[in-house]
Amino acid sequence: MSAPESQIFIVDDDDAIRDALGWLFRSRGHAVRTWPSAEALLDSGEIAHCGCLVLDIRMDGMSGLELFDWLHEHGHTLPVIFLTGHGDVPMAVGAIKQGAFDFVEKPFNDNELVDRALAALAMHREQVSKRAALQAIEERIAQLTQREIEVMERVLAGQMNKVIASDLGVTMRTVEVHRARIFEKMGVRSAVELAQVLAGRKD
Amino acid sequence: MSAPESQIFIVDDDDAIRDALGWLFRSRGHAVRTWPSAEALLDSGEIAHCGCLVLDIRMDGMSGLELFDWLHEHGHTLPVIFLTGHGDVPMAVGAIKQGAFDFVEKPFNDNELVDRALAALAMHREQVSKRAALQAIEERIAQLTQREIEVMERVLAGQMNKVIASDLGVTMRTVEVHRARIFEKMGVRSAVELAQVLAGRKD
DNA sequence: GCGGCCATTGTGGAAATCCGCAACCGCAGG
DNA sequence: CCTGCGGTTGCGGATTTCCACAATGGCCGC
Numbered sequence: 514m515s516a517p518e519s520q521i522f523i524v525d526d527d528d529a530i531r532d533a534l535g536w537l538f539r540s541r542g543h544a545v546r547t548w549p550s551a552e553a554l555l556d557s558g559e560i561a562h563c564g565c566l567v568l569d570i571r572m573d574g575m576s577g578l579e580l581f582d583w584l585h586e587h588g589h590t591l592p593v594i595f596l597t598g599h600g601d602v603p604m605a606v607g608a609i610k611q612g613a614f615d616f617v618e619k620p621f622n623d624n625e626l627v628d629r630a631l632a633a634l635a636m637h638r639e640q641v642s643k644r645a646a647l648q649a650i651e652e653r654i655a656q657l658t659q660r661e662i663e664v665m666e667r668v669l670a671g672q673m674n675k676v677i678a679s680d681l682g683v684t685m686r687t688v689e690v691h692r693a694r695i696f697e698k699m700g701v702r703s704a705v706e707l708a709q710v711l712a713g714r715k716d
Numbered sequence: 717m718s719a720p721e722s723q724i725f726i727v728d729d730d731d732a733i734r735d736a737l738g739w740l741f742r743s744r745g746h747a748v749r750t751w752p753s754a755e756a757l758l759d760s761g762e763i764a765h766c767g768c769l770v771l772d773i774r775m776d777g778m779s780g781l782e783l784f785d786w787l788h789e790h791g792h793t794l795p796v797i798f799l800t801g802h803g804d805v806p807m808a809v810g811a812i813k814q815g816a817f818d819f820v821e822k823p824f825n826d827n828e829l830v831d832r833a834l835a836a837l838a839m840h841r842e843q844v845s846k847r848a849a850l851q852a853i854e855e856r857i858a859q860l861t862q863r864e865i866e867v868m869e870r871v872l873a874g875q876m877n878k879v880i881a882s883d884l885g886v887t888m889r890t891v892e893v894h895r896a897r898i899f900e901k902m903g904v905r906s907a908v909e910l911a912q913v914l915a916g917r918k919d
Numbered sequence: 920g921c922g923g924c925c926a927t928t929g930t931g932g933a934a935a936t937c938c939g940c941a942a943c944c945g946c947a948g949g
Numbered sequence: 950c951c952t953g954c955g956g957t958t959g960c961g962g963a964t965t966t967c968c969a970c971a972a973t974g975g976c977c978g979c
């Protein structure tokens with residue numbers, strides 16, 4: 514609750530490892546929650562509060578890799594650090610290429626693991642704020658009517674009002690009205706600002 | 717010469733591997749060049765013609781990883797597929813995180829390696845064209861005078877000519893002239909287009 | 920010193936954008 | 950039936966942008 518999305522989650526079916534990791538992070542002042550299995554974590558519904566997931570690969574039931582895939586498929590994009598005592602190269606390569614934050618073999622170096630986890634948390638905070646910004650834009654776009662979107666597309670294409678007007682088969686005045694509403698709803702004051710805001714995001 | 721930047725380069729100090737890989741790719745109709753060492757490749761000055769580098773890690777002299785780092789430091793950004801018979805997990809993870817395209821253990825599957833190499837070539841072509849586009853923009857920006865850049869920054873900030881004028885301590889007319897020149901040099905016809913062109917690139 | 924590039928300014932007009940005020944129409948919902 | 954929303958249009962005026970034509974002054978290299 515103090516740090517809603519900055520908690521470190523640890524999933525490992527080995528009690529000893531779980532306790533050791535919990536102690537490790539807590540001793541350095543970081544909020545940590547531990548889970549004995551992937552299912553336990555998912556069932557808790559707490560996944561949204563996770564800022565960094567330290568995941569054992571070999572577990573009974575759902576494996577770490579399976580949980581990783583599940584999270585991806587369900588849009589939960591958060592940094593995952595895999596922890597394993599039986600990893601091989603192809604597995605590690607696959608995990609990293611699929612976007613895992615790191616892949617660490619046991620036994621691991623305490624300091625390094627903490628550093629990686631903190632780096633992961635920092636990256637997650639970055640992502641969260643960026644996503645928030647992007648979503649704010651999407652919400653504004655969602656407020657636009659269909660007609661306004663048509664006009665906006667053409668404005669962004671650099672077309673003049675008169676062109677847009679004849680293009681859509683309406684008068685210039687109508688385009689002007691739409692244009693004004695677009696600027697208002699999108700929270701900008703000119704076509705240039707609009708272009709800036711909409712830049713840096715793939716449609 | 718037929719495909720200047722689409723050649724596959726193979727670097728391995730094992731003659732047998734080199735020949736086998738050369739044969740493998742050529743038998744499938746892909747241009748390949750092989751080198752017995754990292755130094756041989758660098759000395760040849762042919763690196764710019766490479767579209768995909770298949771690199772053995774353990775070699776006499778400069779290792780595959782060292783060559784990889786060297787290329788990075790010298791701005792040669794091209795997809796590298798590491799090939800190794802003695803790789804460990806940390807090495808693989810490190811290589812991938814540093815941007816290696818893939819990390820394959822020997823013995824490898826012929827079809828998979830060819831597929832990966834082709835994917836790497838495709839990615840490289842993408843990168844090359846994108847880089848070319850970005851450089852074209854940079855060259856246009858380079859043509860702008862200092863004053864024009866100052867004006868452009870303000871235009872992109874959505875400021876009106878009158879504001880820019882008082883801001884820079886000149887008359888509106890002067891700003892208009894600069895503005896026109898900017899559009900001309902940048903090859904656009906409006907401020908919106910300018911914003912579009914300059915979007916999607918970090919300053 | 921001359922020519923070229925750059926920054927600057929003016930005049931004056933055409934074209935485009937921006938806006939408040941007002942209104943009509945069609946359609947969905949209460 | 951009345952209301953609200955979205956799309957549409959008109960009028961008229963203030964602002965802003967865009968441009969052609971014309972010109973001055975500074976700096977730099979030949």
